Amino acid sequence: MRGNSTASSVCGARKARGPATPRPVRILAVGRMKSGPEAALYAHYAARLRPPPEVTEIPEARGSAAEIRRREGAALLAALPPDAAAVALDLGGDAPDSEGFAALITRIEEAGRTACFLIGGAEGLDPSVTARAERRIALGPMTWPHFLVRGMLAEQLYRAQAIRQNHPYHRAWRP
Protein backbone atom coordinates (compact mmCIF):
# COMPACT_ATOMS: atom_id res chain seq x y z
CA MET A 1 0.00 0.00 0.00
CA ARG A 2 1.75 3.11 -1.21
CA GLY A 3 0.33 5.46 1.38
CA ASN A 4 1.47 3.36 4.29
CA SER A 5 4.92 2.75 2.95
CA THR A 6 5.92 6.40 3.07
CA ALA A 7 3.64 7.59 5.86
CA SER A 8 6.23 6.63 8.43
CA SER A 9 8.83 8.99 7.00
CA VAL A 10 6.85 12.20 7.35
CA CYS A 11 7.28 13.01 10.99
CA GLY A 12 10.87 12.44 11.89
CA ALA A 13 11.94 11.21 15.30
CA ARG A 14 10.32 13.34 17.94
CA LYS A 15 8.30 12.47 20.98
CA ALA A 16 6.90 8.94 20.85
CA ARG A 17 3.40 10.01 21.90
CA GLY A 18 1.34 13.05 21.18
CA PRO A 19 -1.12 14.75 23.52
CA ALA A 20 -4.18 12.80 24.71
CA THR A 21 -6.49 15.30 23.00
CA PRO A 22 -5.51 15.52 19.34
CA ARG A 23 -4.69 18.99 18.15
CA PRO A 24 -6.82 20.24 15.26
CA VAL A 25 -5.44 19.76 11.79
CA ARG A 26 -4.69 22.99 9.98
CA ILE A 27 -5.71 23.72 6.40
CA LEU A 28 -3.74 26.53 4.79
CA ALA A 29 -5.44 27.38 1.53
CA VAL A 30 -5.20 30.08 -1.10
CA GLY A 31 -8.42 31.98 -1.74
CA ARG A 32 -11.36 33.24 0.26
CA MET A 33 -14.22 30.80 0.00
CA LYS A 34 -17.60 32.46 -0.46
CA SER A 35 -20.89 30.82 0.39
CA GLY A 36 -21.96 28.35 -2.27
CA PRO A 37 -21.85 24.62 -3.00
CA GLU A 38 -18.12 24.27 -2.32
CA ALA A 39 -18.42 26.00 1.05
CA ALA A 40 -21.41 23.82 1.91
CA LEU A 41 -19.47 20.68 0.99
CA TYR A 42 -16.54 21.70 3.15
CA ALA A 43 -18.80 22.67 6.08
CA HIS A 44 -20.69 19.37 5.84
CA TYR A 45 -17.58 17.30 6.52
CA ALA A 46 -15.64 19.75 8.68
CA ALA A 47 -18.56 19.79 11.14
CA ARG A 48 -18.07 16.05 11.70
CA LEU A 49 -14.41 16.35 12.63
CA ARG A 50 -13.39 16.27 16.29
CA PRO A 51 -11.71 18.61 16.84
CA PRO A 52 -12.76 20.67 13.82
CA PRO A 53 -9.96 21.76 11.49
CA GLU A 54 -8.58 25.28 11.62
CA VAL A 55 -8.54 27.02 8.25
CA THR A 56 -6.16 29.82 7.30
CA GLU A 57 -7.07 31.49 4.03
CA ILE A 58 -4.31 33.16 2.05
CA PRO A 59 -5.48 36.02 -0.18
CA GLU A 60 -5.02 35.46 -3.90
CA ALA A 61 -1.95 37.35 -5.11
CA ARG A 62 -1.56 39.44 -8.26
CA GLY A 63 1.08 39.58 -10.97
CA SER A 64 2.44 37.09 -13.45
CA ALA A 65 1.74 33.41 -12.84
CA ALA A 66 5.23 32.98 -11.35
CA GLU A 67 4.82 36.06 -9.12
CA ILE A 68 1.44 34.83 -7.94
CA ARG A 69 2.87 31.43 -7.03
CA ARG A 70 5.87 33.01 -5.28
CA ARG A 71 3.79 35.49 -3.24
CA GLU A 72 1.12 32.99 -2.30
CA GLY A 73 3.83 30.43 -1.52
CA ALA A 74 5.62 32.84 0.82
CA ALA A 75 2.34 33.55 2.63
CA LEU A 76 1.53 29.85 2.94
CA LEU A 77 4.97 29.09 4.40
CA ALA A 78 4.75 32.06 6.80
CA ALA A 79 1.45 30.66 8.14
CA LEU A 80 2.93 27.28 9.08
CA PRO A 81 3.25 26.81 12.85
CA PRO A 82 6.66 25.75 14.21
CA ASP A 83 5.50 22.18 14.87
CA ALA A 84 3.99 21.76 11.40
CA ALA A 85 4.11 18.50 9.53
CA ALA A 86 3.46 20.09 6.14
CA VAL A 87 1.47 18.04 3.65
CA ALA A 88 1.00 19.62 0.21
CA LEU A 89 -2.04 18.81 -1.91
CA ASP A 90 -0.18 18.49 -5.15
CA LEU A 91 -0.82 16.81 -8.48
CA GLY A 92 2.79 15.63 -8.47
CA GLY A 93 2.41 13.82 -5.18
CA ASP A 94 1.70 10.19 -4.47
CA ALA A 95 -1.87 8.98 -4.03
CA PRO A 96 -2.32 7.06 -0.79
CA ASP A 97 -5.48 5.10 -0.22
CA SER A 98 -7.73 6.20 2.64
CA GLU A 99 -6.15 3.77 5.12
CA GLY A 100 -2.71 5.11 4.20
CA PHE A 101 -3.97 8.66 4.66
CA ALA A 102 -5.39 7.75 8.08
CA ALA A 103 -2.03 6.19 9.01
CA LEU A 104 -0.28 9.40 8.01
CA ILE A 105 -2.49 11.44 10.37
CA THR A 106 -1.83 8.95 13.15
CA ARG A 107 1.93 9.22 12.64
CA ILE A 108 1.81 12.99 12.75
CA GLU A 109 -0.32 13.02 15.90
CA GLU A 110 1.85 10.45 17.64
CA ALA A 111 4.89 12.59 16.89
CA GLY A 112 3.16 15.45 18.73
CA ARG A 113 3.08 17.60 15.62
CA THR A 114 0.34 19.52 13.81
CA ALA A 115 -0.83 18.19 10.46
CA CYS A 116 -0.90 21.16 8.07
CA PHE A 117 -2.44 20.70 4.64
CA LEU A 118 -1.42 23.19 1.97
CA ILE A 119 -3.74 23.91 -0.99
CA GLY A 120 -2.64 26.18 -3.81
CA GLY A 121 -4.64 28.66 -5.87
CA ALA A 122 -5.45 28.77 -9.57
CA GLU A 123 -1.74 28.98 -10.45
CA GLY A 124 -0.79 26.07 -8.22
CA LEU A 125 1.78 25.74 -5.47
CA ASP A 126 5.17 27.42 -5.66
CA PRO A 127 8.19 25.07 -5.71
CA SER A 128 9.25 26.57 -2.35
CA VAL A 129 6.09 25.09 -0.86
CA THR A 130 6.42 21.63 -2.39
CA ALA A 131 10.09 21.61 -1.34
CA ARG A 132 9.13 22.45 2.27
CA ALA A 133 6.38 19.84 2.39
CA GLU A 134 7.31 16.58 4.03
CA ARG A 135 4.67 14.79 2.03
CA ARG A 136 2.91 15.61 -1.25
CA ILE A 137 -0.49 14.02 -1.82
CA ALA A 138 -2.52 13.88 -5.02
CA LEU A 139 -6.27 13.34 -5.08
CA GLY A 140 -5.84 11.43 -8.33
CA PRO A 141 -4.26 12.59 -11.59
CA MET A 142 -7.01 15.06 -12.57
CA THR A 143 -6.85 18.77 -11.74
CA TRP A 144 -9.59 19.90 -9.36
CA PRO A 145 -10.65 23.47 -8.51
CA HIS A 146 -8.97 24.53 -5.26
CA PHE A 147 -12.23 25.17 -3.39
CA LEU A 148 -13.48 21.72 -4.32
CA VAL A 149 -10.16 20.27 -3.08
CA ARG A 150 -10.89 21.79 0.33
CA GLY A 151 -14.17 19.86 0.55
CA MET A 152 -12.58 16.66 -0.77
CA LEU A 153 -9.81 16.95 1.82
CA ALA A 154 -12.38 17.46 4.59
CA GLU A 155 -14.18 14.29 3.48
CA GLN A 156 -10.94 12.30 3.58
CA LEU A 157 -10.13 13.73 7.00
CA TYR A 158 -13.54 12.57 8.19
CA ARG A 159 -13.00 9.16 6.57
CA ALA A 160 -9.59 8.96 8.27
CA GLN A 161 -11.26 9.73 11.60
CA ALA A 162 -13.80 6.95 10.93
CA ILE A 163 -11.03 4.48 10.02
CA ARG A 164 -9.09 5.32 13.17
CA GLN A 165 -12.20 4.92 15.33
CA ASN A 166 -13.42 1.81 13.52
CA HIS A 167 -16.61 3.67 12.63
CA PRO A 168 -18.80 2.03 9.95
CA TYR A 169 -18.73 5.16 7.73
CA HIS A 170 -15.68 3.62 6.08
CA ARG A 171 -16.57 0.27 4.58
CA ALA A 172 -13.29 -1.30 3.63
CA TRP A 173 -13.60 -3.60 0.65
CA ARG A 174 -13.43 -7.26 1.54
CA PRO A 175 -13.18 -10.24 -0.83
Ligand SMILES: C[S@@+](CC[C@H](N)C(=O)[O-])C[C@H]1O[C@@H](n2cnc3c(N)ncnc32)[C@H](O)[C@@H]1O
Ligand atom coordinates in the same frame (compact mmCIF):
# COMPACT_ATOMS: atom_id res chain seq x y z
C1 LIG B 1 -6.62 24.57 -9.85
S1 LIG B 1 -5.38 23.70 -8.96
C2 LIG B 1 -3.89 24.37 -9.63
C3 LIG B 1 -3.53 23.81 -10.93
C4 LIG B 1 -2.11 24.10 -11.31
N1 LIG B 1 -2.02 24.19 -12.74
C5 LIG B 1 -1.19 22.99 -10.82
O1 LIG B 1 -0.64 22.27 -11.63
O2 LIG B 1 -1.04 22.85 -9.60
C6 LIG B 1 -5.37 24.47 -7.38
C7 LIG B 1 -4.81 23.65 -6.27
O3 LIG B 1 -5.70 22.59 -5.98
C8 LIG B 1 -4.97 21.46 -5.53
N2 LIG B 1 -5.26 20.36 -6.44
C9 LIG B 1 -5.94 20.39 -7.62
N3 LIG B 1 -6.06 19.17 -8.12
C10 LIG B 1 -5.44 18.33 -7.26
C11 LIG B 1 -5.21 16.92 -7.22
N4 LIG B 1 -5.62 16.10 -8.18
N5 LIG B 1 -4.55 16.41 -6.17
C12 LIG B 1 -4.11 17.21 -5.18
N6 LIG B 1 -4.28 18.54 -5.15
C13 LIG B 1 -4.94 19.10 -6.19
C14 LIG B 1 -3.49 21.85 -5.50
O4 LIG B 1 -3.14 22.29 -4.20
C15 LIG B 1 -3.47 23.00 -6.50
O5 LIG B 1 -2.39 23.87 -6.24
